[in-house]
Amino acid sequence: MAAPTGVPMAHPATAVKNSDGTWSVRIQHTMEGTVTTVDFTNVLFAEALAKGYAAFLNAKAEVEIGLDKIGTDLGPAVTDVKADVSGAVADAKAEGEKLIAAAKVEAGKIKADAKTLFESAKTEAATLETKAEAAFTAAKAEAEKLLTEARAEVAKLLSGAAAKVQPPAPAAPATPAAKTVEEE
Numbered sequence: 001m002a003a004p005t006g007v008p009m010a011h012p013a014t015a016v017k018n019s020d021g022t023w024s025v026r027i028q029h030t031m032e033g034t035v036t037t038v039d040f041t042n043v044l045f046a047e048a049l050a051k052g053y054a055a056f057l058n059a060k061a062e063v064e065i066g067l068d069k070i071g072t073d074l075g076p077a078v079t080d081v082k083a084d085v086s087g088a089v090a091d092a093k094a095e096g097e098k099l100i101a102a103a104k105v106e107a108g109k110i111k112a113d114a115k116t117l118f119e120s121a122k123t124e125a126a127t128l129e130t131k132a133e134a135a136f137t138a139a140k141a142e143a144e145k146l147l148t149e150a151r152a153e154v155a156k157l158l159s160g161a162a163a164k165v166q167p168p169a170p171a172a173p174a175t176p177a178a179k180t181v182e183e184e
Contacts, residue, residue, distance in 0.1 A: 013057040015050040023050035027057065 011028045018024055018039075023046040025038045038053065040046035 009057065009061055012061070013054040015047075015054040017047070022046050025050050025054045025057070 008029050009027055010031045013025050013027045016024050016026055021043045023040045025040070027036045027038070028034070029036060038050075040049045040053075042049070
């Protein structure tokens, strides 16, 4: 079980107790028997250190073997996925450009419609202003006419009422007509 680790291994690393109470980790690098031994001489911690180191080397080798296997198994699939993703990205980009172009055309139409609507509203406002001014002028003339008629009617009523309230002026006493005396 060859693994591409910093420590090449042909077999899993093993922790071994030595006769003097220390521990060692035996690592077989090749199938021919090239072996390295790592000694842990501290009697108090040797077992834990040796078993930990062996477990670390074995776990690392297993992970690397698994990754190599996954990489080998997925190699063609990854290439296919990359091609599919590239195609999807290109399609999405083309579709996005189409959408942007369509949006620009639509925005141009909306802008032209808004400009036309604005000009139409401006013309309609001017027409309404002219009509309002004409209506105001006509209303003013009608109001002045009605005011003149009302004043005439009021004057007529006041003179009729005044005639009723004031007695007629007394007639002047009849004075005899002066006789003309003729002298002789």
